[in-house]
Amino acid sequence: MIALIRTRTLNTLRECLAEAETEAEAARAEAELCLEQSGNMLDVASRAEEEAEELRAALDQAMVDVAHLEGEMEALRAQSVLDTEDRQALRTLLRIVRKQSARADLVYVLFRSGELHSVHATQDAAQIAAEAEGARRDGWTTSTAPCAAPVVASEIPWNIRPVHLGGTR
Structure with a gap:
């Protein structure tokens, strides 16, 4: 059987x-481009996943560090409180020592009855000693002027006199 085709139909x-x-060639080129891009996208996705893992590890380490x-900060705060308390205690002790040093002279x-009975560090201690020996609370006097040698005063039953150490003043 012979088929007759017109030239126009053939053209x-x-x-x-x-x-x-042409369309098939364009489709092939587009498919190759898509395959290439999908390969690139897989590479990008793999790298992104690796970076995400690295960031997770860095975050975990940062949390441990925090x-x-x-x-450490809590320990330093506690140490700071102790240091503050220690400084306060040292200031108190220094104040006490300074007061005692001031009295030491x-x-x-x-x-x-005008005769030496005893020597005391404080006036209160001298008063307590006099009262322990039977002095009435109003039975003795206190001299206001310090002196190195006692003045005999037999008519005064009890007398307290401040005396400077290390020489007269």
Whole structure:
């Protein structure tokens, strides 16, 4: 069987074939481009996943470091409180020592009827000693002027005189 095809139909078929081949070539090029891009996208996705893992590890380490630093900070705060308390205690002790040092150059001499009875570090201690020996609370006097030698005063039953140590003043 012989088929008769017109030239015009043949030319149209040839043109359609050329267009189909051009479209197929364009589709092949586009498919190759898509495959290449998908390969690139897989590479990018793999790198992104690796970076995400690295960032997770860095975050975990940072959390450990933060917990460690918070513990150190609490210890330093506690040490700071102790240091503050220690400084306050030292200031108190220094104040006491200074008061005692200021008193160390002065003693209180207790006289009974003008004769030396005892020597005391404070006036209160001298008063307590006099009262322990039977002095009435109003039975003794306190001299206001310090002196190195006692003045005999037999008519005064109890007398307290401050005396400077290390020489007269």
